[in-house]
Amino acid sequence: MATISTIRWLALGAALALGAPAAQAQQAPIKIGELNSYAQWAAFTVPYRNGWQMALDEINAKGGVLGRRIEIISRDDGATTGSATRVADELVSREGVSLLFGSFLSNVGVAMADYANQKKIVYIAAEPLTDAVTMAQGNRYTFRIRPNNFMQVGMLVDQAKASGAKRWAIVAPNYEYGQSAAAVFKRLIQERVPGAQIVAEQYPALGKIEAGATASAIEQAKPDGIFNVLFGPDLTQFVREGNTRGLFEGATVLSLLTGEPEWLLPLKDEVPEGWTVTGYPWDEIKDPKHKAFIDAYRAKYNDTPRLGSLLGYMVMTMIRDAIERAGSTETEAVIKALEDAKFDTVIGPVTMRGIDNQATMGAWVGKLVLKGAAGGMTDWAYKDGASFMPTEAEVKAVRKD
């Protein structure tokens, strides 16, 4: 027995001795911190993690960036502002990451932006959509990839003009994202649709909707248009109650994000057909480069992509490009490489506008339709974000930096 164990130890020693020079030749990996609500918002964040993991594998297979591998240290952000900044602090001061990306909820995004500003570290808000992240609370350390509320609501309001609906009801979760979307909607609908008025507003607490009571309170106001910002479990319950009570019949419904598979799939065959939504019609994408991504994703994970998958993949590749152009992971260099930079992504060219650090990534706008046993989008078009962004004057008016 002793002999065998000695031989094992010798073999191990030899392996280490042989392996060591190879390991030394390669430089230490670039450490990047990632945090997201993997426990609470798994429907979006798990496909998102698959997305960045896929991009990371591809990048490292090609030798990484600047001759170094990329290592991502990923954590759960706990889905609250305090917990997220605490986790971020751990990533920065214990793990020594060079930049941060991630987070899902808008309130967490705002807190992370504040944290990035305080600690002078680059934070790329992948998902949080509230305007505040790039407008009122924006700072030079915080960047955002996805189209913000102002842009997505702008796309939907353009669709609303044709419907002729004038009496609008709003239902939105009562936290940063819902409040921001509702405020933008109120402003844009009154600016762009003459004679439009808001007749009812319901703000259930996130994840705590009383769907029956909410639906009948909206019905009571007899709106001919409904603007919905709910997502996740709240949306599912609201749609079910609304369908049963005929709330959506004869009304124009505009709905943020509902066309994204992560929120559409749980609705199964109860998809509210005819809603005008922003979303991700991955099954009808023909563009070869984008299609190649979708096929590769399906092959790798044996699952259909969500919007989160696409976003995770895009964020990772954009970070790679930025670090390569910066030539280092030093904060100032990365900021310089990100501002006004053009990126060639799977969905086409995307620019990071320097004045507010908001990317020009767009959104797919279309109508919900039942396709077999689950919902999908039809009659859709990709709206490039560049033409829906807030004007430079608007940005300058609210940003403090």
Place this chain on the structure above:
Amino acid sequence: MDPAFLAVQALSGLSSASSLFITACGLTIVFGVTRIVNFAHGSLYMIGAYTAATLVPRLLELSFGPVTFWAGILASAIIVGLIGVIIEVLLLRRIYGAPELFQLLATFGVVLVVQDLVVQVFGPQDILGPRAPGLRAPVEILGRRFPSYELVLIAAGPIVLGLVWLLLRKTRFGVLVRAATQDRDMVASLGVNQALLFTGTLFLGAFLAGLGGALQIPRVSANTGMDLSIIAEAFVVTVVGGMGSVPGAFLAALVIGQLQAFGILIFPKSTLVVVFLLMAVVLAIRPYGFFGRAEIIGGTHAVGIASRRPLAGRSFILITLMAILAAFPLVADAYLLKVATEILIFALFAFSLQLLIGVGGIVSFGHAAFFGLGAYGAALAVKWYGVSMEAALPLGLALAALGAALVGAFVVRLSGIYLAMMTLAAAQILYAVAFQWVEVTGGDNGIVGVWPSPWASGPIPYYLLTAVLTVITVLLLKRIIDAPFGYSLRAARDSEARAEAIGLKIRQHRWFAFTIAGAAAGLAGGIYAFSRGSVDPSLLGISTSVDALTMLLLGGIQTVMGPLVGAAALHGLRDWIMPLTPLWRLLLGLSIIAMVLIFPRGLVGTVRDWWGART
């Protein structure tokens, strides 16, 4: 207002009342017999919903018609009932005689374990169950459509009430349950097989929780937040109705259902607060709820710090400790200092709770209320008045002391489990206010940008500031514990009647203690806010209260130093384990349970006993 609309709204209220009653009824029966407030009841409800949402679609595919739907619901409830039996046999059976605090914590440990297990078993996605066959179409009520399934739910509540009534009145099991609710010891003396009775009761309770959850699947998707949201409401129902009273629970559920349905019209943004406000009002007027009665065995189990001869050379130990604290920045890096700062803050927080529980015997389950008030007070002062940290910290402390004085005035009239529930209600009201009064508190967003003054920013100065404030406050509290005031509190804790007989004003003393403890917790909260740079409602949440209790328990409730050691142990462990595993809730839950079962004296207590046995 349109009468049809009012009618539909009232019906919505009735159906939520029905669902709530079915779940809460199980909780109240279990409490009546076992005297355990089962936090895990909400977890059983959640398991019921997940099981049904997974099981029923499979059964429907067999196409035996609508009956399979209801069979699936029933089967899910039975499965949950069996899980309840497992929990009883493995855990509850061992803690029937333990103090309330230990019971609450142990069942909360189960909540944490179930949260992780559910994700492992059913996956992270919310599961939308199928609709009940034949009940998809709505019915017209006064020209308005109303979901027909809700009508079934409205009927289900009274049906369950009737069946439970029959069970309790007409069967031998029911007679025993009622007898045990009246006097558990007498039932045991008369030779009834208690083990079987308690297991049966847990089955019934868990079955009802599972049924409540399973019946929800056509309305809500099964999701991981269900457990805590239902348990909070179920607590309110059982407490308002009177712990252990089934008809009381029914009445309370009716009131709460209507309050929610119409509350949404009057205060569309403050739906959460009305429920807990109702509980506070009812408890203030009727300390035992609608149909409850005074606790006979309740009161306090006299766990708490005991008198000991002061350690020889304790001033030497104290000076050494302070020197170590002061020298720590010389060896630690920035991150370690951050962790040390947090440990000191939690130590102060847990120590302030020790004054209530260990000294005063006031088992508070909502101590986070004052930690959160301190944090919010400081943050609001910064946000609205732009004051500096030096002014914000005392303001936070003052707000917490004020809040504690107000809450304390109501709390000291109660005892036992009602007291714990009243403190929980107070914390939940504050949580709801912080969560939904968006204009002032920022709601879910919290308040960001709460950073310390320049001289105190940076890890080393802030650590030192925290250390100084913590040490001073702890020494001050220690002085209070050792003063005649502390001894009066302990006298009241150990024997209320005797303490009163020698002329102590128990309520007044307890009220002072409550205010002092609240102020100290508020100071901890304020320091915490500046260490993080932000505040959010979770500071006021149940889990923050549980954190403090766990630290207290882990360190040892019978010792003065216990909470300090407990804070270091728990926070250090959490900081070490959390990055390593996604299953940290499971680990934390299991360790809480293990602590209750194996080390009820905590770390310091165990070490001291061991030391005492040696010498």
